[in-house]
Amino acid sequence: MIPIKTDSAWRGTSDCRACGIREMALFANLNEADFAHIHAPIDDLAYRAGDTLHLEGQASHGICTLRSGMLKLSRVTADGRRRILRLLRPGDVLGLEALATGRYDSDASALTDVTVCRIPTEVVHQLSQHSPRMHTGLLNKWQKTLREADDWLAAINFGTARQRVGQFVLKMRHTTDPGLSTLFSREDMGAMMDLKLETVSREVSRLVKTGAIKAVDKHGRLYRILDETLLQAPPDKF
Numbered sequence: 001m002i003p004i005k006t007d008s009a010w011r012g013t014s015d016c017r018a019c020g021i022r023e024m025a026l027f028a029n030l031n032e033a034d035f036a037h038i039h040a041p042i043d044d045l046a047y048r049a050g051d052t053l054h055l056e057g058q059a060s061h062g063i064c065t066l067r068s069g070m071l072k073l074s075r076v077t078a079d080g081r082r083r084i085l086r087l088l089r090p091g092d093v094l095g096l097e098a099l100a101t102g103r104y105d106s107d108a109s110a111l112t113d114v115t116v117c118r119i120p121t122e123v124v125h126q127l128s129q130h131s132p133r134m135h136t137g138l139l140n141k142w143q144k145t146l147r148e149a150d151d152w153l154a155a156i157n158f159g160t161a162r163q164r165v166g167q168f169v170l171k172m173r174h175t176t177d178p179g180l181s182t183l184f185s186r187e188d189m190g191a192m193m194d195l196k197l198e199t200v201s202r203e204v205s206r207l208v209k210t211g212a213i214k215a216v217d218k219h220g221r222l223y224r225i226l227d228e229t230l231l232q233a234p235p236d237k238f
Contacts, residue, residue, distance in 0.1 A: 060098030069114030165203040166231035
């Protein structure tokens with residue numbers, strides 16, 4: 001099989017040269033010599049909100065860099081409840097665990113319309129063996145994933161319901177405009193924070209009433225942060 005050169009790899013179904021998050025992607029620092037080891041195409045795929053990308057235990061055929069939109073990783077607990085483990089945003093990598101086990105360890109589905117860059121598993125294995133840059137990139141991505149998972153756990157799974165929801169709003173701030181925060185279905189939010197849907201709805205409404213946030217759209221997904229101190233305040237401050 002003829003190796004894919006840099007130009008043809010970039011030209012495939014994934015236009016990496018024009019990618020707005022290229023500096024955050026797994027292949028950001030690869031050069032021509034690295035691409036000589038690529039023998040399979042890098043695909044650019046699109047999914048609609050609600051679509052499932054893969055299921056827990058499913059055999060892995062590749063890992064993905066999220067280019068746009070938002071994904072959720074979830075798992076059903078022993079008592080039958082679905083818990084959302086983590087959210088992925090542009091630049092995050094999906095399926096790193098499958099490089100070691102060959103299978104995904106959670107369900108992945110789209111919270112919004114998303115686009116992903118899918119890299120075949122064999123390509124990643126080849127590059128990690130031959131390219132120090134790729135190996136370093138994998139380690140850095142893995143470390144970032146673990147750190148962010150710990151941060152999420154600490155921020156939104158401890159404290160009162162009010163404190164958890166307040167921290168969740170802060171965690172969902174836009175990188176380009178920290179004054180905006182995107183939420184999603186109250187059921188999904190509850191699955192992340194181990195709260196009932198009704199509890200999440202009540203606490204979001206309370207934050208609006210107290211002047212901490214203001215709804216920007218009619219769907220209750222986009223909010224303007226008006227007073228960050230109220231989101232961080234203990235319950236007796238409300």
